[in-house]
Amino acid sequence: MSIDIRRAEKKDCTRLLELIQELATYEKAPDEVTVTLDHFEESGFGENPVWWAFVAEEDGAILGFALYYVRYSTWKGQRMYLEDIIVTEEARGKGIGKLLFDALIEEAKLKQFKGITWQVLEWNEPAINFYKKLGAGFDPEWINCNLSI
Template identity: 65%
Template sequence: MSVRIRKAVKADCPQMIALVKELAAFERAPHEVTITLEHFTESGFGANPVWWAFVAEDDSGRIVGMALYYIRFSTWKGQRLYLEDIIVTQDMRGKGIGKQLFERCIQEAKARGLSGMTWQVLDWNEPAIRFYEKYGARISSEWLTCQLDW
């Protein structure tokens, strides 16, 4: 079975949300996903998109992976690609799909003239940490994530 990486389109959003929910369950936080399909879709394909994505599609048209990103600004580095999520469905892990998605994001960041990429990884996700280290990523233990929810 082959997989192709392409830019996400609006019709992909229901399958993308399913992948987000699968990731949340893997990360032990399924209750944290509160976004609606409508909000997700509007945020990516409405009048003022705030995110973009690549999807991995198999021969049957099933979305088996995705990399969702947006552009953030660093006062130290300038514009950077922020990789919000890279997800590969459980039955397709270990087949190089995550690598293809990650490398497509690197290509996109370079094509846009961005200064680099930033993302987060859970400290217990050793396979992901090893994956990122293969690319020479610096994993910071100094910075903590802060959030406000309402």
């Protein structure tokens, strides 16, 4: 297996949305994905992109991706916020997640971000164990909040 990690391109967006839907189904929220392809493409590849991504590809097939945006901490400065890291179910356990995370770390260093932040569902033991292997810290103090508008 030869996995190539590269920056996402606009032509990848349809496949990325398929993987996002797969993740939503895995996270027991299949009806929560409401973003359109046009909006997704514009947000990543329009005049003012707000997200960037790396894809993991084998023989021209995208098996996973990691999508991030820039978050600002008044205490720490610019940080990478990892919105999603997804590896299709059939390809899990082959080191693809680690390759994607390595690309994120290199990107964060290149852009001089002060760290990487993300969330994981408390019941997602495979993901939690993966992050523990990376040496990630888990913050028990903060509660996630959101406001839908």
